[in-house]
Amino acid sequence: xxxxxxxxxxxxxxxxxxxxxxxxxxxxxxxxxxxxxxxxxxxxxxxxxxxxxxxxxxxxxxxxxxxxxxxxxxxxxxxxxxxxxxxxxxxxxxxxxxxxxxxxxxxxxxxxxxxxxxxxxxxxxxxxxxxxxxxxxxxxxxxxxxxxxxxxxxxxxxxxxxxxxxxxxxxxxxxxxxxxxxxxxxxxxxxxxxxxxxxxxxxxxxxxxxxxxxxxxxxxxxxxxxxxxxxxxxxxxxxxxxxxxxxxxxxxxxxxxxxxxxxxxxxxxxxxxxxxxxxxxxxxxxxxxxxxxxxxxxxxxxxxxxxxxxxxxxxxxxxxxxxxxxxxxxxxxxxxxxxxxxxxxxxxxxxxxxxxxxxxxxxxxxxxxxxxxxxxxxxxxxxxxxxxxxxxxxxxxxxxxxxxxxxxxxxxxxxxxxxxxxxxxxxxxxxxxxxxxxxxxxxxxxxxxxxxxxxxxxxxxxxxxxxxxxxxxxxxxxxxxxxxxxxxxxxxxxxxxxxxxxxxxxxxxxxxxxxxxxxxxxxxxxxxxxxxxxxxxxxxxxxxxxxxxxxxxxxxxxxxxxxxxxxxxxxxxxxxxxxxxxxxxxxxxxxxxxxxxxxxxxxxxxxxxxxxxxxxxxxxxxxxxxxxxxxxxxxxxxxxxxxxxxxxxxxxxxxxxxxxxxxxxxxxxxxxxxxxxxxxxxxxxxxxxxxxxxxxxxxxxxxxxxx
Numbered sequence: 117x118x119x120x121x122x123x124x125x126x127x128x129x130x131x132x133x134x135x136x137x138x139x140x141x142x143x144x145x146x147x148x149x150x151x152x153x154x155x156x157x158x159x160x161x162x163x164x165x166x167x168x169x170x171x172x173x174x175x176x177x178x179x180x181x182x183x184x185x186x187x188x189x190x191x192x193x194x195x196x197x198x199x200x201x202x203x204x205x206x207x208x209x210x211x212x213x214x215x216x217x218x219x220x221x222x223x224x225x226x227x228x229x230x231x232x233x234x235x236x237x238x239x240x241x242x243x244x245x246x247x248x249x250x251x252x253x254x255x256x257x258x259x260x261x262x263x264x265x266x267x268x269x270x271x272x273x274x275x276x277x278x279x280x281x282x283x284x285x286x287x288x289x290x291x292x293x294x295x296x297x298x299x300x301x302x303x304x305x306x307x308x309x310x311x312x313x314x315x316x317x318x319x320x321x322x323x324x325x326x327x328x329x330x331x332x333x334x335x336x337x338x339x340x341x342x343x344x345x346x347x348x349x350x351x352x353x354x355x356x357x358x359x360x361x362x363x364x365x366x367x368x369x370x371x372x373x374x375x376x377x378x379x380x381x382x383x384x385x386x387x388x389x390x391x392x393x394x395x396x397x398x399x400x401x402x403x404x405x406x407x408x409x410x411x412x413x414x415x416x417x418x419x420x421x422x423x424x425x426x427x428x429x430x431x432x433x434x435x436x437x438x439x440x441x442x443x444x445x446x447x448x449x450x451x452x453x454x455x456x457x458x459x460x461x462x463x464x465x466x467x468x469x470x471x472x473x474x475x476x477x478x479x480x481x482x483x484x485x486x487x488x489x490x491x492x493x494x495x496x497x498x499x500x501x502x503x504x505x506x507x508x509x510x511x512x513x514x515x516x517x518x519x520x521x522x523x524x525x526x527x528x529x530x531x532x533x534x535x536x537x538x539x540x541x542x543x544x545x546x547x548x549x550x551x552x553x554x555x556x557x558x559x560x561x562x563x564x565x566x567x568x569x570x571x572x573x574x575x576x577x578x579x580x581x582x583x584x585x586x587x588x589x590x591x592x593x594x595x596x597x598x599x600x601x602x603x604x605x606x607x608x609x610x611x612x613x614x615x616x617x618x619x620x621x622x623x624x625x626x627x628x629x630x631x632x633x634x635x636x637x638x639x640x641x642x643x644x645x646x647x648x649x650x651x652x653x654x655x656x657x658x659x660x661x662x663x664x665x666x667x668x669x670x671x672x673x674x675x676x677x678x679x680x681x682x683x684x685x686x687x688x689x690x691x692x693x694x695x696x697x698x699x700x701x702x703x704x705x706x707x708x709x710x711x712x713x714x715x716x717x718x719x720x721x722x723x724x725x726x727x728x729x730x731x732x733x734x735x736x737x738x739x740x741x742x743x744x745x746x747x748x749x750x751x752x753x754x755x756x757x758x759x760x761x762x763x764x765x766x767x768x769x770x771x772x773x774x775x776x777x778x779x780x781x782x783x784x785x786x787x788x789x790x791x792x793x794x795x796x797x798x799x800x801x802x803x804x805x806x807x808x809x810x811x812x813x814x815x816x817x818x819x820x821x822x823x
Contacts (some may be wrong), residue, residue: 193237310535410712596647639795763813
């Protein structure tokens with residue numbers, strides 16, 4: 117098959133042609149006749165062929181809309197340069213939500229034209245292999261790819277057969293050809309099979325689902341024996357009461373807690389974290405793999421670990437009754453939960469007991485009663501209860517200091533041994549979850565403060581502090597907070613003055629408290645969440661707004677997060693009085709880790725979405741009560757109760773009237789009847805259709821019959 121020239125930028129001739137074309141269309145910048153802003157960013161593409169160019173740095177509020185005719189062959193994930201040709205205040209057309217176009221929440225409409233494809237994405241597109249004679253295509257059913265991909269028949273990998281789901285990577289697009297050209301990078305299997313579909317989700321995000329043999333071999337060569345050399349310089353906590361609390365199905369136990377009651381009435385609390393950095397050396401094969409992955413990925417039915425099983429589930433997992441190497445943060449805490457002293461260093465522990473959250477919760481809820489499990493000694497029970505009391509004080513104090521209390525229900529999908537979804541239920545957090553959360557937060561906060569203040573406990577940042585990795589969270593977008601204030605006013609609520617970040621937190625907490633147990637509360641929380649910045653990693657400390665911490669990092673999960681491993685390394689170096697490390701290097705690592713975290717989160721959401729739609733397939737035609745969860749120019753999103761599964765009701769399908777989206781008041785209004793639908797309204801729907809390939813779920817509104 118004829119390949120032709122690649123449409124991506126890069127070749128000298130291609131760049132010159134693009135430059136001349138750009139000057140003809142937009143005028144020479146040097147000539148000063150016409151001035152156009154240039155934006156370099158990543159393409160987000162829709163099924164209809166138009167794109168948004170998200171500027172470098174991921175600022176979606178400043179993206180550029182490009183019509184399908186002006187994309188110059190750019191595809192989803194490509195890095196491109198574009199010029200902004202139009203800018204005005206308006207609702208920008210189509211954004212994506214759940215695979216649908218969605219109106220942007222007001223602001224500027226920036227429209228432009230792509231002038232150069234700087235780099236083609238190497239992330240695969242997933243589709244169905246179609247073969248006719250000696251010609252082959254990958255047929256797309258994707259929300260982000262409107263074109264099928266032609267592939268050379270004689271390059272198909274072994275096992276690639278017609279009708280199979282495959283992953284394909286674009287390598288060029290000849291201007292004369294109707295379709296981009298690529299090659300099949302992986303054969304995923306038969307469409308609809310659980311393994312195929314889960315691997316397809318991973319492939320779509322460029323996430324590996326197996327380790328290379330050299331990585332596995334490197335892990336296998338690590339000795340499981342702990343020698344005197346390994347223990348050198350470590351503080352020994354093997355005689356101290358220690359236990360873990362994790363989910364029932366957890367296999368990798370990152371963290372353990374120890375407790376000793378001191379003679380002065382205070383408590384010594386140890387937060388012990390798996391010492392991954394001791395086993396994974398900088399620059400090693402395993403380190404390079406973990407760095408590239410950035411994080412473990414938790415799909416609905418499996419974990420794709422950052423580290424091989426030898427490390428994640430064995431050597432570094434703090435399993436009970438086994439000696440384990442750890443990196444610890446140890447605190448002296450008063451009975452009223454004030455930290456009066458702290459110590460950080462490498463340790464060795466031996467966990468006495470492994471709790472799941474339910475088991476620890478039973479101890480908390482049955483205080484004063486006989487234990488159900490005879491293996492749980494009175495000493496362990498008392499330790500859980502004492503730690504819970506301290507955690508409760510710390511939690512209350514944190515929210516009083518301005519932490520924001522988002523409590524949106526977390527829904528979990530239970531699958532059977534074949535991966536078929538059998539139940540959707542709410543994951544409920546209780547005191548046992550909060551106990552672990554508060555002590556992990558304490559460790560993370562304290563490690564960051566220790567570095568930022570050069571070891572002093574006065575809370576004052578040292579401007580000459582050594583290079584470190586912080587977990588930061590910026591203050592919310594004030595315009596979006598103002599929009600939220602206007603929106604909640606439609607429901608009779610008022611937000612207080614919001615001139616500072618602390619004001620916003622207090623006002624949001626009051627709003628969420630006042631609206632508790634009302635239909636609109638979920639809507640308020642959803643819009644409030646959208647106003648928040650994303651938490652990211654950075655060497656520049658600005659604090660963590662959502663947690664109300666001046667200093668914060670990630671220290672407690674090195675088995676599943678690479679930034680935690682880097683934090684361990686830096687902390688160890690600085691405890692040994694090593695000089696400050698290269699800031700530019702670690703800033704680049706922070707950016708990479710933040711990107712990998714977002715990719716993993718998107719894949720996890722897609723896997724849940726897939727299983728929720730699979731769960732609903734045999735419910736087509738059934739009726740459910742629901743709540744309006746989103747509004748756009750073309751549809752109304754509804755979450756059914758109690759599973760909170762979201763689908764869309766198309767406005768054109770609402771037959772009782774001609775409904776329009778009133779953007780200013782964020783509602784849908786019937787032109788004739790003046791019937792109004794708002795976020796949080798209770799409605800009744802029927803399941804109309806479900807598409808697993810496009811991960812779309814359609815509902816139809818059952819409207820009241822007019823009398």
